Every structure is written in C-alpha cells, then in structure tokens.
Amino acid sequence: MLLRKADELSLLISRLEPVRSLEEMNEILALDKDRRLVIEMIGSCSYVIEWLETGRRPGSRRGIERRAGYQREILTDPAKLPTSSRLGNESHASIEETEVSRFRLEAALRGLTERERSCYMLAHGECYSFAEIAVLLNISKSSVGTYMTRAQRKVADNVSFLILVG
Template identity: 70%
Template sequence: MEFNRITDLGPATIESYSETRRMLLRTANELTVRIGKLEPVRSLEDMENILTLDKDRKLVIEMIASCSYIIEWLETGRRPGNRRGIERRAGYQREIPTDPDKLPMVIHTAMPQETGQEVPKESRFRLEAALRGLTERERNCYTLALGESYSHAEIAALLSISKSSVGTYMVRAQRKVTDNIGSMIVLVG
C-alpha cells in the first residue's frame, strides 16, 4: 500500500516555488541513486522495480520543469520564452485577421429599414441639420462610410477618387457634423 504525502506549499511566491523545486531535485536525485543501486538487473522483480522508479523519476522531472517555468514567469512578469509582452508586440501579432463578411450585421433599430417605413419628421430634421454645410463629395463619403458601412477603398472605387481623398473628405465632414450638432438648437412649441 502506497501513501501520498500532502504538503502545504503556502502562497504562490518565487521563494515557495524555489523551495519546492529544491525538494523535487533532491527527490529526483534519490530516485536516480536508487535506480543505480538496483542495476545490473538480475531478476524480473528488479526490472519491475527499476521501471517503477524510472516512471516516478520522470514524473518528478516534469514537476521540476513546471516549477522552473512558473519561477521564470514570476521573475520576469511575462510568459517564459517570449521576448516581448503582448503590450509590446506589433499590430499584426496582437490582432486576429477576420473576414468582415463573416461578422454579424448590426441593424440600428432607431432608423427605419428598407421596409418602406417613413423617417419621422424630427429625425429627418436633425439629420438634415447635422449634414448642413457639407459639400456633395463630403456628404457622399460620409453617408457611404457611416450610413452604408463601406470601407475607404470601396468608397474610393465607387466615387473614382483616391483612398487618401476619401480620408480627407471624411475628416472634414466629421468636423462639420460635430460643429453642427454642437450648435444645434431645438425649438419646442
């Protein structure tokens, strides 16, 4: 009958893991010495004992490797083997490329859909007030990007302009819309 000894290792600190690793190293050394004493193999029983001790030794060595891994993680503050933490990686290393066609469509319930519903008069007034002062090109770029969810490249292809021009028009349009919304006065009565 074999008994397992349960040891309270205390809090997870570098010191406690280092002490556990030292204890495991001593145990692995003792198992190696015991295997050495049983060699050369003279009987089947000796072979079974050596195999059992070797199995135990391999388990202890795996435990030592786990302790070493955790100690390195606690000392450096990052996963062992990584040169940089996730916060210092390049964008392509932090992000997961995703096909936009596979993302779920977001439908805004505030605006009527293509079901033939009329836009309420108040919403139409606010929208026209917000878009007031935009040039035709700025209005087209702004509504295609934010209203129809087109990318800058798609808008550039649709309007036969460059992508950088789309970005410029978007910045100008956003600035004007922000100014218009900030100065909007709603009269009640």
C-alpha cells in the first residue's frame, strides 16, 4: 500500500513537472515532501520486517548471542580498586605501604569466586550500580546483592587474616 502511494505521488509530480507558476511549484514541493515521508515509512517498515525475520538488528554481522570473547570481557583497572584504608586498615603513609596494601587486596580477591570477583570489581573498581552490574552480567539485581555481600565478607576476612600474618 505504501509502495502504491509512493508511485502515485511520483506520477502526480511528473505530471506537474513543467512548472509555470509559483502555485504549481508549491504544490510540487508539498507532493515531494509527502513522497519522501512515504519512502521513509517504507524504509522503516522494511527495517522492522528484516529484524523480525532474522531475529537480530539489520546490518549486524552477528547477533548478541554470539559475541566474541573480547566483547564479553569486563576490563577493570586495578588502580580504581579500593585501597586498604577502605577495608579497615587506617595507616596509609608511604608508597611502600600502598604496595603492601595492593598486594593484600589482590591476595584477598583471589579467594573470591569468578562471579563474586566480577561483581566486586564492577561495584568498587568501576562504580557501577547493582542494577547496571545485573544487566552486564545477565543476572538478577538480588543475585548481585548476594554476591556482593559474600565478596565483601570474604575480602574483609582475607585482609584481616593477611594483616595478622604479614
């Protein structure tokens, strides 16, 4: 139906083509504007139909379900992770202590499961909210809360153990 309407408008424009007056020019411009609108509607409908038929966004080479490994990775800068002063150790004087606290934090993070580590690093290292983490990791918001509670407890226990041992 949209294709027929676009053809009709094109025929009307071609019939009025030798412009002789300002009124004819305004009429042609109005018809051309309508024809462009109909062509945009055809493009939008084609886009939606292709999306529904293929199950993925038109023009994408692969769907979201087939992402490459580098697209699934969530990179975290270790410098953005909390220092030991946030984890209970109040001394924070020299570079040497900073290196020791970084070592303690890395050792504490090794005791976490992969999911707990991902949640902890996204929350504390990248400052994501629980809702954003849930979307990124494809889990529920309550699961993120559970993982965070476990991770914080394990990190606090591991850091205090490392402080006693070290």
